Amino acid sequence: MKKIMPRPNRVYCTWAWLLYKEPMRILYHLWLSPSSRKVRIVLGEKKLEFELQLEKTWDRREGFLRLNPAGEVPVLVETNGTAISGGQVISEYLDELHPSLNLMGNGPLERAEVRRICLWFDEKFYAEVIQNLVTEKVMKRFLKQGVPDSNAIRAGKSNICHHLAYISYLVERRTWLAGEAFSLADISAGSHLSCVDYLGDVPWSDYPLAKDWYARIKLRPSFRTLLQDLIPGVQPPKHYQDLDF
Amino acid sequence: MKKIMPRPNRVYCTWAWLLYKEPMRILYHLWLSPSSRKVRIVLGEKKLEFELQLEKTWDRREGFLRLNPAGEVPVLVETNGTAISGGQVISEYLDELHPSLNLMGNGPLERAEVRRICLWFDEKFYAEVIQNLVTEKVMKRFLKQGVPDSNAIRAGKSNICHHLAYISYLVERRTWLAGEAFSLADISAGSHLSCVDYLGDVPWSDYPLAKDWYARIKLRPSFRTLLQDLIPGVQPPKHYQDLDF
Numbered sequence: 001m002k003k004i005m006p007r008p009n010r011v012y013c014t015w016a017w018l019l020y021k022e023p024m025r026i027l028y029h030l031w032l033s034p035s036s037r038k039v040r041i042v043l044g045e046k047k048l049e050f051e052l053q054l055e056k057t058w059d060r061r062e063g064f065l066r067l068n069p070a071g072e073v074p075v076l077v078e079t080n081g082t083a084i085s086g087g088q089v090i091s092e093y094l095d096e097l098h099p100s101l102n103l104m105g106n107g108p109l110e111r112a113e114v115r116r117i118c119l120w121f122d123e124k125f126y127a128e129v130i131q132n133l134v135t136e137k138v139m140k141r142f143l144k145q146g147v148p149d150s151n152a153i154r155a156g157k158s159n160i161c162h163h164l165a166y167i168s169y170l171v172e173r174r175t176w177l178a179g180e181a182f183s184l185a186d187i188s189a190g191s192h193l194s195c196v197d198y199l200g201d202v203p204w205s206d207y208p209l210a211k212d213w214y215a216r217i218k219l220r221p222s223f224r225t226l227l228q229d230l231i232p233g234v235q236p237p238k239h240y241q242d243l244d245f
Numbered sequence: 246m247k248k249i250m251p252r253p254n255r256v257y258c259t260w261a262w263l264l265y266k267e268p269m270r271i272l273y274h275l276w277l278s279p280s281s282r283k284v285r286i287v288l289g290e291k292k293l294e295f296e297l298q299l300e301k302t303w304d305r306r307e308g309f310l311r312l313n314p315a316g317e318v319p320v321l322v323e324t325n326g327t328a329i330s331g332g333q334v335i336s337e338y339l340d341e342l343h344p345s346l347n348l349m350g351n352g353p354l355e356r357a358e359v360r361r362i363c364l365w366f367d368e369k370f371y372a373e374v375i376q377n378l379v380t381e382k383v384m385k386r387f388l389k390q391g392v393p394d395s396n397a398i399r400a401g402k403s404n405i406c407h408h409l410a411y412i413s414y415l416v417e418r419r420t421w422l423a424g425e426a427f428s429l430a431d432i433s434a435g436s437h438l439s440c441v442d443y444l445g446d447v448p449w450s451d452y453p454l455a456k457d458w459y460a461r462i463k464l465r466p467s468f469r470t471l472l473q474d475l476i477p478g479v480q481p482p483k484h485y486q487d488l489d490f
Contacts, residue, residue, distance in 0.1 A: 069411065070369055082354065089360040096353040108341040109327065115334040123368075124315055166314065 023079040028055040028064065031231045032134050032198060034126065035087025036074040037191035042091045042184070044222025046098045050076075058143055087191075088118055091184055103184045114178045117170075117185035121192045125163055132156025134195050138234055157201060164202070168209035177213075190217040194226065200237035204245070211245075218243055268324040273300040273309065276476045277379050277443060279371065280332025281319040282436035287336045287429070289467025291343045295321075303388055333363055336429055348429045359423045362415075362430035366437045370408055377401025379440050383479055402446060409447070413454035422458070435462040439471065445482035449490070456490075463488055 027043065027050050029036035043050050055064055055073050068075045068085035075085045076094075084090050095103045105114045133156035136148040167189065170177050178185035193214060196202050204211040217223055227241045239245035272288065272295050274281035288295050300309055300318050313320045313330035320330045321339075329335050340348045350359045378401035381393040412434065415422050423430035438459060441447050449456040462468055472486045484490035 070365060084354075084357045084361070086361055086364045089357050089364060092360065093353050093357040096356065108338050109329075111341065112329045112334050112338040115337065116329070116331055119331045119334060120315060 025050040025079055026053050026077045027051070028053050028067070028073050028075040028077070030055065030057065030073045031229060032138055032195045033073050034130060034188075034192040034195050035122065037194060037226055038087045038184075038188055039074045039076060039090045039094075040226055041187045041191060041220075041222045042094050042103065044225065045101055045103065045187070045220070046094055048094070048098065088115075088122060088188075091118075091187070095184070102181075103187070105178060105181065105183055110179060114183045114185045117177050118188040120166075121188045125189075125192050128159040129156050129163065129196060130192060132159065133199060133201050137199055138231065141233070160196060160202065161206070164207040164210045167213060168207050171209050171213045186213075186217060190214065190223065194223075197240055198231070198234070198236045200240075204239075215243065215245065218245075270295040270324055271298050271322045272296070273298050273312070273318050273320040273322070275300065275302065275318045276474060277383055277440045278318050279375060279433075279437040279440050280367065282439060282471055283332045283429075283432055284319045284321060284335045284339075285471055286432045286436060286465075286467045287339050287348065289470065290346055290348065290432070290465070291339055293339070293343065333360075333367060333433075336363075336432070340429070347426075348432070350423060350426065350428055355424060359428045359430045362422050363433040365411075366433045370434075370437050373404040374401050374408065374441060375437060377404065378444060378446050382444055383476065386478070405441065405447065406451070409452040409455045412458060413452050416454050416458045431458075431462060435459065435468065439468075442485055443476070443479070443481045445485075449484075460488065460490065463490075 025043075025048065027036070027039060029040070029052055031054075040052075055061070055075070057064070057071055057073055060071060064075070065071055067077065067083040070085065072085070074087055074090060075083055076090045077083045084093050092104065103114075104111050132152040136152045136156070140146060140148055167177065174180065176182050176186050177189055193202060197214075204214070218227070230236075270288075270293065272281070272284060274285065274297055276299075285297070300306070300320075302309070302316055302318055305316060309320070310316055312322065312328040315330065317330070319332055319335060320328055321335045322328045329338050337349065348359075349356050377397040381397045381401070385391060385393055412422065419425065421427050421431050422434055438447060442459075449459070463472070475481075
């Protein structure tokens with residue numbers, strides 16, 4: 001006679017099922033952190049599920065410092081507990097691990113161009129625009145670091161024009177920022193610009209080519225969920241979520 | 246009868262040979278730019294020939310801006326004229342193109358760890374140490390931007406201790422910074438530290454583990470040529486080039 005394996009106790013199973021929670025990928029982020037937004041879009045493009053966890057990095061929480069000794073967001077914690085930190089680092093890690101949708105281009109030269117534009121936004125745009133506008137207008141308020149510096153805001157508003165002109169220059173010659181394919185370069189630039197756009201500080205009407213490129217980015221489902229974020233006490237302008245802005 | 250191809254005129258050939266110069270890879274750099282040093286070490290590790298070209302980025306030379314619109318060093322121009330810019334970007338490009346010596350690790354997770362430490366030095370160490378020490382003490386003089394800010398120098402000297410402690414923490418647990426193999430993480434950290442060491446501002450004696458790691462870096466031929474740089478008007482301390490410092 002065939003041996004029948006005992007079936008697990010149903011009552012116990014129901015309890016276990018109620019208590020058991022499928023481990024989920026967690027992304028520690030901050031509202032207007034361009035690097036966090038970048039990883040959210042990459043996760044969305046790759047159709048990878050994740051939970052968002054707001055991390056107030058200024059609290060220097062010990063558990064978070066153990067995940068990333070640099071104390072900065074974004075940090076991605078995989079379901080097995082592996083923690084990866086840094087916007088560009090996590091994005092490239094996800095692209096290597098889930099290559100069905102290629103976001104880095106083909107071959108060393110294409111990848112170098114994607115990375116060059118990512119670096120342009122992560123370093124140059126961040127220093128010249130994000131710090132002068134987002135840090136001054138929003139982060140200073142959260143951190144109670146006094147009133148925004150009007151000189152910095154003026155500088156940020158002037159600097160952004162050079163970047164919009166450069167985006168226009170690129171998309172006049174290419175379909176997307178780094179070439180013919182949508183890539184991490186577009187995601188990086190879009191993440192940064194979306195933070196400034198939340199404050200209504202992007203002079204879109206002066207740069208129709210850049211505006212057209214951003215409208216194409218906004219159409220992507222990975223981007224739409226991100227635009228639904230609302231930051232406590234800071235209202236975005238009317239056009240922020242509109243596809244036809 | 247077999248048709249004999251005319252041989253080229255010998256006199257002409259000699260002239261052409263005299264005039265002809267084998268195109269060479271060119272690296273545009275600056276003296277105490279950690280990113281430029283990083284690429285020089287990578288080129289050395291990969292045994293790739295190159296010519297160094299000093300680029301005073303503050304002159305905003307038009308020909309250079311055509312190579313890199315960001316106007317920053319390092320920029321690598323390949324023999325076919327292809328220009329690649331950004332320290333991390335060039336390093337990864339060279340590693341992909343010349344993979345015989347792997348500097349990025351194996352698999353997505355190892356590469357993420359190498360990139361995390363590169364980012365730590367390129368962003369965190371740069372902002373907290375390089376800008377407070379190298380920019381204040383050396384670049385301000387070159388750019389005639391006034392006297393160094395003593396508060397910034399004090400902050401830089403205090404900040405470097407945290408980084409040396411973190412290097413010590415890592416090499417207590419691993420052979421090299423990102424794992425068991427020498428990688429771009431060690432090159433990045435070494436490049437940054439060598440710039441501060443040129444000014445004599447690294448308190449090596451307080452961090453014997455970090456000092457031991459740096460002594461191992463200094464032993465590499467790719468690093469030795471770099472330590473022979475002399476910056477006009479700034480003398481390095483005695484121990485700077487010593488292997489047994």
